Amino acid sequence: MIELDPAETFRQEAADLLDSLETILLDLGQTPQDRDLIDAAFRALHTIKGSGSMFGFDRVAAFTHDFETAFDLIRKGKIDANRDIVTVSLAAKDYIRTLIDDPDSTDPIIGEAIVEELHRLIDGGTEAVPAGGIEPAPEPAAASAGWRIEIAFEPGILRNGTNPLVLLDDLRALGPCEVEADLGKVPELDALDPESCLISWVVTLQSACSRDEIEDVFMFVRDEMKLVVTPLDEAAPISFPPLDMSLPADEPEPGMTAPNAALAPKAATAPERPAIASEKAEPGRRNEDKGSTVRVQAERLDELMDRVGELVIAQARLSQIAHSGTDLAIKAIAEEIERLASGLRDTTMGVRMVPMGSLFGRFRRLVHDLSRDLGKPVDFVTVGEETEMDKTMIERLADPLVHLIRNAIDHGIESADRRSQTAKSATGRIELAARYVGAQVLVTVQDDGAGLDTARIRAKAEENGLIQPGASLSEHEIHQFLFHPGFSTAKTISALSGRGVGMDVVKRTIEAMRGTIDLTTIPGHGSSVTLRLPLTLAIIDGLLIRVGEGRYIIPLSAVEECIELTAADEARAKGRSFLSVRGELVPFLRLRDLFEAEGEADPHQKVIVTSIGDTRIGLVVDQIIGSHQTVIKSLSKLHSDVTMFSGATILGDGSAALILDVAQLVTLGQVRAESDRTPEAA
Known part of the structure; x- marks a missing residue:
């Protein structure tokens, strides 16, 4: 069993968070008043700080603390976000990445300069900052003597590792709580799914804490829950059945936004002051629609692609052997393996595809x-x-x-x-x-x-x-x-x-x-x-051709059409390398001459019309053998000066075939076409 290094796990997750944070900060530079972006930046910094401290990255946690607190001040309206704060935060993000990836190479003076610049910006927008760091301004006392908190999690939250009881304990840390659970949606034992959370809660919190403090308890699960926070003096009596997790199709009740209308108890009247909704999910975003992902090392994907390539070559050899014989059973097996190999190739290619x-x-x-x-x-x-x-x-x-x-x-x-x-x-x-x-x-x-x-x-x-x-x-x-x-x-x-x-x-x-x-x-x-x-450099669909005794591959993506080079076409060309294709002159190259092939040319030569961009060129070959799944192998350094070929592949009989570089051939064709036109112009 492979044991994961906790520090490496933190580095991987922190890298994703820092990439996300950079995007958030750049967006925030364009829209400094966007509350969702401010909250997202705070959550990212809070996660990096907490996880860093947990995994022993104390310097990361200490440095991130000031920026986390600064964004806490911004989201509480104590200071305004602006482009200067975004700029220094981007520099801080770079410094955090260095602290995580290579802490020994970081210069503490750079970190101190970044924090000092942040202090200067904060000093310009609020009261002086103590020398020991940025501290949030004290919270004003809440107008209410307490809060009523209605909580309903999406059923799959337990599968994500979240324990609702721990969150309820965090609420108890804010003050005396009375917790009432509703079990109305819990089915009989034989129909119970132990991994589904079907319980909802109503919590009465006797505390003068702020709404932000309550919301912070559920900071990391907002996308997977419904939450309504209402002052006790405005809350209606508790009425079960509990909060409904389904999104209503009808109009919301007065005083509530559509996503939260379903959270109100059915018998309750809407309060004059709107409830504080903490659902931050994007419209239409549901936990059920989220595809689960697995982090896989890139080296393993590369190795898998190599194995699939070898399988494609082996399958081609099997198909050639099967079709050269008369055993129908072997042919059927070869066709089935070809189908499976093709499906595996497409699936593996899909895994490697990145937006x-x-x-x-x-x-x-x-x-x-x-x-x-x-x-x-x-x-x-x-x-x-x-x-x-x-x-x-x-x-x-x-x-x-x-x-x-x-x-x-x-x-x-x-x-x-x-x-x-x-x-x-x-x-x-x-x-x-x-x-x-x-x-x-x-x-x-x-x-x-x-x-x-x-x-x-x-x-x-x-x-x-x-x-x-x-x-x-x-x-x-x-x-x-x-x-x-x-x-x-x-x-x-x-x-x-x-x-x-x-x-x-x-x-x-x-x-x-x-x-x-x-x-x-x-x-x-x-x-x-x-x-x-x-699309890829690994496996392509190619067209297998023969020129003299040699076989070559042309990438199928560059092929437009195949036509026969007739004696009439030869006569019309009058020694010049042009072919009339539906009224358009297309220059062509004779690959026999280019490759110096020995022997007589086939009597019925074929022209493969290829294109790169808007430029077309014909390639004259002796025979078109058919399509071929091509596993690309790089040429050795000894062949680095051979420009007409981009690689090689292994055919079904074990022999090698060179892959033509159509772009280079198109360039060569243009040069020859210009030389053919020059005497005519003269």
Whole structure:
């Protein structure tokens, strides 16, 4: 049995909490008066502090205490939330993460400076803070001599590890309590589910404590309960049956919001002062709809994917052996195993799929900090967060997107003064979007800045000796110099740009992921960079072909159609590599010539029309064998200079087949098409 390290468990859970806290703080910077966000930030800090103390992270608990108390003051209305508090809280979040991940490397002076800055901000919004730390202002005495508290938990709360009796004991700590339980919903013993909580309570609390103190008792279970807190002098007599956990379909009673109308006893009249509802669940969010999750190490998922890949290869070998024989029973078993292997492959791929929102959320902080450092107000908009990709793709995509977003803010978005001169909003806009296109995902970074300065890029390329002065180049070709190693149009070197190590890294990374980059710009209106990426790098559907004696794989996602290369097509081409497909000229490559295949070509050659983006190219092959589930194996370092192939796979007979890199072949086809056109133009 594997024993989990409690400290590691805390680190994993704290990482999730800190990610959530960053999102909350960034949202709070936009809407400082949002009470739900303030409460959520307080709960996250409270949990980190309490859990840190429990697991021995005393420095984390001590540092978090001041910020927890500050947000307690904010939610009680003692001070106002503002962007300065959000900024220092984000710095505190980073420091807390370092304290958890690598406490020995943290500098206590940095932590002290962050706390001092918080004290300064708090001092400006309330009374002076004692030197020992921030202490909440004393609570005013409650107007009521006590409280009536109506409690009903969702049935599944026991399965989540919550003990309602412990919460009732916490209420007793606030003052003398009279607790009455209703067992009306508890069934007979033979129908009883011991894991369902079917008891509700009405508590009479004789205490001058505040409502906030009562709500704090149920802070961590608000999403899984109904709670109504009413002053005793306004409460109606206790009337069972107890609180109804179902959401009413009819109109709420006067003085109560719809989610809490069902909590009032049926015989009670609505009080003049509304009851305090503590349900914080989002509309329509029910415990029954929450899918249970299990935290699994990424290495185990990778190992599972490797095993599935080996199973797919073994299944292909079995199918080939079965179809070469005449035993019907073996063929039936092979078909069943093929069906099961395909289902297991899809399920495993689904487990590895991660929403793009998990990646997009990281860049909100990046935009926030760059906007502040450069003095350029920027709105960051994300679209398509629900789009899913393989977790490996998500991880490798992070660095390229950082470069693209930094470039968009630093080079693309103009200063507020310059934007006002061109009748633009003073606030720039960057949109990060993801969407499916066939078996690919398109990730786009778009800004509304000044666009690319083509003349400046060309001048820099000439200065660096990349092109001859006066050379005839299209705008698209000039823009491609941005991806050249060491190329930069920045006039000065800064912490953000000027060294020319950004866009070339983006291109290399995207090409290593078997993706392509499209760059478009409109002068004065902005630029757009689109990354076209496969869903996964593990297993793909491919088209198995033969060229000479060799067999190759073409990713099926890049294949548009297959047609026959007839003698008439050959005659019309007149030696040039163009094919007319429904009135459109499509350049084609003869893979026999490209691969220097030996022997005579097949009499009836086939053309596989492939596309990358808006560019189409035909690949002439000897034979199309059929579809093939392709387990991608990386090529060795000895083959790193072979650009026409992106990997290899194992076929059913145990032999290897190379996987064609369609993007590289499309580029080669464009070059040859231009060379074919040049004599004609002359």
